[in-house]
Amino acid sequence: MKVLVSACLLGRNCKYNGGNNKSEPVMEFLRGREVIPVCPEVLAGLAVPRTPIEIVDGVVTDRNGIVVDGVIRRAVAEILEQIQDEDIQCAVLKARSPTCGVRQVYDGSFSGKLIDGSGVLAQALKDAGIRVLEDEDLPENRE
Secondary structure: OEEEEEHHHHOOOOOOOOOOOHHHHEEEEEOOOOEEOOOHHHHHHOOOOOEEEEEEOOOEEEOOOOOHHHHHHHHHHHHHHHHHOEEEEEEEOOOOOOOOOOEEOOOOOOOEEEEOOOHHHHHHHOOOOOOEEEEEOOOOOOO
16 A cells, blocks of 8 residues: 655655655654655646745635646646555645645635645545545654
């Protein structure tokens, strides 16, 4: 079985600020599993680094007011198409991301305020019946 993983959690420098979110608990969880790394924002053609994006009234928009919803949703559709014949055990995604957040995302005001909801990829995976975890769901140390 395979695990779909936010590429930033694997140490890939694909965050909006050019950095990554490498997570040792995620790396430990993935040991011995086949990994499929994804970054919907990079797949959508957004630059690294890039202007931050959030979901504003249901539409993915950058801090300058530029709508990137269409390219993000096309990238998510492409990811779903690529994995349709894969045996995906689960997805481990970056918390609070506008594409990958599972339980909360930023509210669209670019002020750091969180609201309940899911990012575009997380919601699409849930809708497809794939179990979705956030990096913060994994224990710091596995016994």
